[in-house]
Amino acid sequence: MTKFGDHIVREGLIKGAKAEYLADQLVVKLKGSWVKDTGARQKVMDRLPEGTRVESSFNRMGIGVFRLPEGADSLRVASELQEQEAEFVDYAQAGVLHRNQQK
Amino acid sequence: MEENRKVDTYKGRRIVTTMVNGKPVETVEGLYSWAQVPVAPATRGMADAETRRRRSYFDLSTGVPAIGASASGALVVNPLAIHRGAVAPDDPEFHRQWGLHHIRADEAWSLWNGNAERVVVAVIDSGIPIADNARSHPDLAEERLIFGKNFHSPGSPPMDDHGHGTHVTGILSARRDNQEGIAGLWAGGRVVAYKVFNEDNIGTDQMFNNAVLEALDFAEAAGARLVINYSGEGPDTPTSKATVDQLRAEGALLVAAAGNQGTAGVGFPGGYSTVNDAVLCVGSVNASHRRASSSGVGPAVSVVAPGVDIFSTFPNYPVTVNAGGASYTSMSGTSMATPLVAALACMIWSQRPEFTAQEVAQRIRETSASLGGAHEFGSGIIDARAAMSGL
Numbered sequence: 001m002t003k004f005g006d007h008i009v010r011e012g013l014i015k016g017a018k019a020e021y022l023a024d025q026l027v028v029k030l031k032g033s034w035v036k037d038t039g040a041r042q043k044v045m046d047r048l049p050e051g052t053r054v055e056s057s058f059n060r061m062g063i064g065v066f067r068l069p070e071g072a073d074s075l076r077v078a079s080e081l082q083e084q085e086a087e088f089v090d091y092a093q094a095g096v097l098h099r100n101q102q103k
Numbered sequence: 104m105e106e107n108r109k110v111d112t113y114k115g116r117r118i119v120t121t122m123v124n125g126k127p128v129e130t131v132e133g134l135y136s137w138a139q140v141p142v143a144p145a146t147r148g149m150a151d152a153e154t155r156r157r158r159s160y161f162d163l164s165t166g167v168p169a170i171g172a173s174a175s176g177a178l179v180v181n182p183l184a185i186h187r188g189a190v191a192p193d194d195p196e197f198h199r200q201w202g203l204h205h206i207r208a209d210e211a212w213s214l215w216n217g218n219a220e221r222v223v224v225a226v227i228d229s230g231i232p233i234a235d236n237a238r239s240h241p242d243l244a245e246e247r248l249i250f251g252k253n254f255h256s257p258g259s260p261p262m263d264d265h266g267h268g269t270h271v272t273g274i275l276s277a278r279r280d281n282q283e284g285i286a287g288l289w290a291g292g293r294v295v296a297y298k299v300f301n302e303d304n305i306g307t308d309q310m311f312n313n314a315v316l317e318a319l320d321f322a323e324a325a326g327a328r329l330v331i332n333y334s335g336e337g338p339d340t341p342t343s344k345a346t347v348d349q350l351r352a353e354g355a356l357l358v359a360a361a362g363n364q365g366t367a368g369v370g371f372p373g374g375y376s377t378v379n380d381a382v383l384c385v386g387s388v389n390a391s392h393r394r395a396s397s398s399g400v401g402p403a404v405s406v407v408a409p410g411v412d413i414f415s416t417f418p419n420y421p422v423t424v425n426a427g428g429a430s431y432t433s434m435s436g437t438s439m440a441t442p443l444v445a446a447l448a449c450m451i452w453s454q455r456p457e458f459t460a461q462e463v464a465q466r467i468r469e470t471s472a473s474l475g476g477a478h479e480f481g482s483g484i485i486d487a488r489a490a491m492s493g494l
Contacts, residue, residue: 004305005255019338027309027342056309059316061349063342065309091341098311098335100229100267100304100438101363 025095035062202409211487217454219291225318228268251297261298273416275442289446334438336370351381361399410440
């Protein structure tokens with residue numbers, strides 16, 4: 001199993017392209033009008049699997065980062081959350097890796 | 104109007120004509136350069152192990168500087184030559200920085216008369232050389248190099264444990280005219296180093312997002328324009344896209360590498376240049392101005408810059424890609440081309456602070472020298488002199 005820090009790395013398709021993603025990290029962006037709404041934030045967090053922790057709270061762009069419990073897969077959770085909370089959620093995605101590749 | 108600042112003295116000394124190898128050369132009266140070339144190549148675990156070379160300058164009136172007793176090899180002494188229209192910096196490895204010569208950096212420097220305080224450049228990479236909480240590299244030791252956040256070790260300074268960030272930062276902004284190492288293209292203004300890439304040179308799109316927001320806040324507080332240098336690449340994700348949309352909305356310019364996937368295409372965030380005019384996507388060429396085989400191609404490529412065998416700073420302690428801890432080395436990739444474009448953006452913006460990010464990007468593109476196919480080269484290779492002329 002590949003790791004990034006203490007995150008689990010998997011390969012999957014993002015927008016049809018092969019990508020390395022963090023299976024236990026979920027990135028959620030709230031829609032603009034809900035960014036500062038604590039009720040909307042809580043509703044989104046309530047939808048996440050039990051055992052989910054806040055890795056970084058919603059920033060000024062409305063992006064929050066969550067650590068999913070063991071066994072969860074961020075691609076699947078992201079898809080479900082986006083469907084269930086379409087009113088509040090701009091998007092939900094797995095955290096993905098960026099690489100510098102020099103020679 | 105194009106006009107170079109006329110230089111009749113250098114460091115208070117007259118410029119005179121001297122015959123060197125039978126040819127008249129403008130030199131600085133009384134100043135000589137010396138180069139000591141050891142016989143043995145360095146064995147520091149470098150991929151491109153090379154003969155170490157120490158070069159410096161001395162004043163004839165004070166005599167030849169002492170040479171270490173353990174030194175071996177040839178000593179070469181020459182009059183210190185001047186580039187008419189521009190003064191070559193006294194950084195002893197400047198002659199190895201072919202990229203600066205190809206984009207006419209020294210002529211651009213002579214044309215610059217901006218205010219460096221007007222611009223901040225954020226280098227979002229693997230960090231800079233730091234030891235005991237202090238800048239540890241002599242060419243990256245100025246206070247204008249500011250510690251940004253370390254996203255891998257919160258609360259710690261952005262220490263480079265890989266080497267990539269140090270190399271990029273040196274290309275962009277190593278101290279110039281300090282008789283040490285190399286010259287950075289943008290050697291005047293504030294550089295904030297954010298660490299998003301770890302010892303394996305890997306980060307995430309979420310770290311990219313956080314670093315950009317931090318840089319935007321820093322620049323706003325400083326009352327300065329913001330140029331962001333980013334070499335990482337990943338897939339097209341909503342977070343990367345939203346991040347570049349945000350920096351555009353806040354007036355910043357992102358200079359991003361095209362990535363090293365060659366004909367497989369361009370990575371992101373550089374790939375957003377097709378939909379976001381605050382993004383310049385940079386490809387890489389070699390000294391023959393041919394595309395580096397690994398340089399990403401496609402409609403997103405905005406411009407190209409020298410990116411093959413680029414000599415720059417390196418952490419002066421052991422890191423992932425160099426256990427020996429050499430202070431300088433050569434590297435290749437679009438990562439090495441990108442900081443030249445970011446530095447040029449700083450030069451332009453510091454001289455014309457009323458420009459928008461889009462106007463800075465446009466200036467760089469329209470003054471580039473065409474090399475042919477846009478999918479490979481975009482608008483062409485950047486030309487620092489042309490970009491600064493008439494500003």
